[in-house]
Amino acid sequence: MHPGETDRTLLSPARRRADRARLEDEVVDVLVIGGGVTGAGAALDAASRGLSVALVEARDWAAGTSSRSSKLIHGGLRYLEQFAFPLVHEALSERARLVQTIAPHLVTPLPFLLPLTAPVWQRAYFGAGVALYDVLGAAFARGREIPRHRHLSRKKTLAAFPGLRGDVVRGSIRYWDAQVDDARHTLAVVRTAAGYGARVLSSARVVDLLRDGDGDGPDSPVVGARVADLTDGSSFTVRARSVVAATGVWSDDVGAMLGADAPSLKVRASKGVHLVVPRAAIDGDALATAGGTPSGLILRTPTSVLFVIPWGDERWIIGTTDTPWRLDRDHPAASSADIDYILDQVNRVLVRPVTPEDILGVYAGLRPLLAGESDQTSRLSREHAVITPVPGLVLVAGGKYTTYRVMAEDAVDAAVAGLPGAPASRTARLPLVGAHRWADVRDRAAELADGSGVPESTVARLLRRHGDRTGDVLDLARSDPALARPLEGAPGYLSAEVVHAVLAEGALHLDDVLTRRTRVSIETDHRGVESAPQVARLMAAALGWDEERTSREVAHYTARVEAERESQRMPDDHTADAARLGAPDVRAAV
Template sequence: MSTASALQRQMTFEQLENNVFDVLVIGGGITGAGLSLDAATRGLSVALVEMQDFAAGTSSRSTKLVHGGLRYLKQLEVKEVAELGKERAIVYENGPHVTTPVWMLLPFHKGGTFGKFSTSVGLRTYDFLAGVKKSERRYMLTKDQTVEKEPLVKTDELLGGGVYVEYRTDDARLTIEVAKAAIEKGAVLSNYTKAVEFLYNKKKKIVGIVAEDVLTGKRFNIQARKVINAAGPWVDDVRAIEEKPKGKHLILSKGVHIVFDESKFPLKQAVYFDTPDKRMVFAIPRDGKTYVGTTDTFYKGDQREMDIEQADRDYIMDAIHYMFPTVNVTDADIESSWAGVRPLIHEEGKNPSEISRHDEMWESKSGLFTIAGGKLTGYRKMAEGVLNTITAQLKSEHRVKSGPCITKDLRISGGDIGGSDNLQQFIQLQGRKATAYGLTQQEGEYFAQHYGSNAPKVFKYAQVSQQLLPKAVYAQLMYGIEHEMVVHPVDFFVRRTGNMFFNIASVQAHKEAVLTVMALTFGWTDMQKAQYAFELEKEITRATTAK
């Protein structure tokens, strides 16, 4: 039986080493997690390795929107918009606890990217292509109505606005919930496990990998009939294990977001707006904070050591002051920030904003499948296409039988709450139930929104007698370790809770106690604890300080 407990890594390694899998996925972002879930639910045996933590790359550092691709209408990518819009609704219904519909304001000014006519037609076309349900279709606003909707928007040369629905998500939690669903279906997943070499048969075809436990340095073999490279920004690095990548290759685009407390930037309405250089960025309220982004610049360097430059902050601050002139924020008001990269398939002569976000798959001579490009919203459909190809090969080459794709109507982990229409009722009910475990109703409601139908499992940890952490923090931490493969403190603060970005005060308040609890739980030496403390401080500095 596969497990999602960080305390049972050795058992996971034994499963990886002692089986021959139908499919082995390299990469634990949303693409890899989606592939694992799709393959497992078709009846295939599946393994996945991730050299860092799940969602440690692009999948925890996006704009945190499962969006329908309105921006792609400008590039006339009609098919893209239609598919993304439909997938957005599927992602929401299968995991409503990690995806939330939000009304987005698109103000238009004289000389801006969108005018009254283009906004109206564009949003109407978007609704049609994306199959938006009636209750979420766009509507238009006059200048006065736009100001009433969001008083902070600049009024100079304001002509009006359009309002449409986007879907806000917690990208890292979406990824971990998909990964947990794959494990529940029998897939074997392991973080901090790196593919370092390929295994070949006599015909020089790839039949597995040499994997390394990043925590101990121990190496072992994982055998598989098909290997998929879904390493996101690192797909070319994985390809390079075999040979220097030729032909298609990735180009990385850096995106930065900055976060303010709502007392400093009291945005009441999500806004998609023009920048001075005619790009468009988002400003989004979330849990008492407002975050703004993103930049879009070519990036070369180590994605794991990516810092936020002062120029990145300046660009976003200029955009804020341009569209929200009464918001007098300065760098001193920035609470936290994050930087990530978009892995784009290179197109000669185009700048980052112009390069298509479409996904592509190709197979090397030795049989390595590589999937690159794509968007968070389309992860499920992308996995379906890849697995359709691979299952056909497995059937013809190995006589491996598999079923059809069933993920369209499959709830991810935590998503079994009775449908999206039942979410608010579910949250209120769990809030009341939480009080029996020593939690407040507010904490219980937060857990229900954060963990969905897994919330009752989290509640139980609040009953444990301990003095180091508040009940709610301890419950989240231990659930993360035993059910979500939390290995490092950074896993917990960044990708399981999001506190590094949206509640930095909580990180500062509880970091020492979290380190102590984890050290006791895992049996760390003093040297190991000091190393993890150093890594955590480095991430705090990276989130709060510009270079």
């Protein structure tokens, strides 16, 4: 059996305790700092090569940038205008691997319309770019997973997306990219790494690097890290032959641990804000395709692009912004100015304007961009860099979600350069947890639902979240009929998914479940507050929380939602940041 199919992938409380205990007694080949998609990818890359690996994350898996993206796996159509052909080609090749092999249950093809608002020149200009996009991706396309682009007339465009203004739109180009639930994908990478034997710990913050010898010289090798366990306030050391820091917008923090004179990566944070609205807020009908997949939109804005993306069966995601951010990196805040900007841009092409009252959820994330000469973050490089500032330490930063696997491979190649006999990367052909038997289960929702007490339509949604491990969730529902019921305030999710999040997916706090294992926090107008008490009770039973701890988790979550709502009423970044910081991180309570 493949390591990704075994119970070794389960991130249970007992697994965490065992990994924590073993790390104090081992010297691992590779210690990875950072549990976003790049760090998780590095842990999987190293572990699947047969190396001993530790992965530590200060908060939750994908808690930073990797749960707050546009949820797209794409080549970056707009980068063609910057002549970044190698970057686009690389991203499109990774898109194909994700759709076909690595995570077909989580990464699905999605059509987009590029509306044309000007006369003939725009169709010719954009058409040439989209044609090149297809050409760059064609070498990695197999079968019909990603169809080629098509030109649509004004009439066909309005039939495909009736919500577009007929007096503005003159036609469109339809092309395809792919969509992902970023947090669940990152989690699948972590679980797959665990299946290959990686020791994985969330709520484990690196507070310093261990240096060999006296540790004072600029070239003193890094031999591990000191780690604070945020579950109980204790601390421990992890010793390693090589350390990979994949900390994104926190890269400067790792550089500071080396001292002022050490080389480092210069990373700038760019804030991207997204809105979630009900499907009824925008009249975008399905094109006449075999699968009936509704199309998204890609719109040109003065500074970048704006997407309108179908999210599940009932919602749209609209975003994003692209502005410099120099404030709190743990909890970037969306201001009313960000929200107004998005609404203004999207409403320029819609018959019925989207209003603030339509908004269900708002989220803000930070892109780690390699700093260049320009202060405009939209022009900074989306390529990645890997450096070894001192022996034993590798820093990786930049890039984009789609190319995480390449970044991880490059980082591990650098980390094992001094380890004789280390094999080459295997991840280009390595399915993640949930993908191994996807072809066998993808169309079997009715059969899987039988005897579980769960409707077939719900099982179909479970398959898109859990793939061939959907049976693990249904087994919980069969064992306790109460777990077969929907969550209060979030009927798209099962109570069993909460228990599964604790027993198999490493969830330690209420926020982990409502924000990342599920998307209740952005998909409901109450933003998870109505679901919080029930979810906390389910988690308490699995984690052994007492009544005081359970109440504290609900209070923390409620305060977080209120702070975010308040920040979104503030006029600018500084006031929004101050409002958001009114609710401390739940992990700061230890």
